[in-house]
Amino acid sequence: MSDSPYRSGFVSFVGRPNAGKSTLTNALVGTKVAITSDKPQTTRTVVRGIVHRADGQLILVDTPGIHRPRTLLGERLNDLVEATWTEVDVVAICFPANEKIGPGDRRIAENANKLKKGIKRVAVATKTDLVGPERIAEHLLDISTVGSELGIEWAEIVPVSAKAGDQVGLLADLLLGLLPEGPPLYPEGDLTDSPDDILVAELIREAALDGVRDELPHSIAVVVEEMALREDRPADRPLMDIHANLYVERDSQKGIVIGHKGSRLKDVGKRARLQITDLLGVPVYLDLHVKIAKDWQRDPRQLRKLGF
Structure with missing residues (x-):
């Protein structure tokens, strides 16, 4: 039996769009709870991934990338992040190692420094698999310098590669050590x-x-x-019926998503169906339709209808 107390709490991953937050969340949880893409601003909701360990429970809060908003959607996503990180125990700022630290990173670090004193700050150098050891050393030094200049006391500065699995376990250990003592907050087995x-x-x-x-x-x-679940199926052969709409802003975009004679939409459905079947553990019938919601990113009424 371990002598160390059981710890539980919330860690928020923040950073610019495409800083590796969702990939890191998935790597720590050990399964996919957040979608990833090489397109910036893929994450649009606050996703909580739950890491269960014998010595504690780590609840990771993956947030949209903080950016200069050009639409009402962008403003709402930034507001979502700032509302989220005031409620956590640790804020972990992700600085991708393959990019220089820029004004956007500094602004996020400055804002993190204004949070209440009890919240601990951690710096995570992400994507270390994309650069060599010299660049990683330089990047860690830059992170340390930014901390000194802004008066941030980093509780930890940790280089990781979520893709290669480098130091992911170490990061989990360090984050858990910063959480308060307390009982599990989610039932065993819940991953999100x-x-x-x-x-x-x-x-x-x-x-x-x-x-x-x-x-x-x-x-x-x-x-x-x-x-x-489809009603007329035998218990040993379940089928999940899913009807979903993809919304785009203009007619021309609808054509791109559907593709020539529907080929692209068919491909999207096929790939999504495999992932959804994995997630739900039952075969899936997926029915997709593409609709136009004109300029929805800028229209408060459309944003509400689409859940933002």
């Missing part, structure tokens, strides 16, 4: 508190983002309209 329909909508959006041209990613939103 996101409802299934939200996870399903996200997996469809991830499949739709893959391979689209750069102007499209932010214009895609997905809503699961209906999701239920």
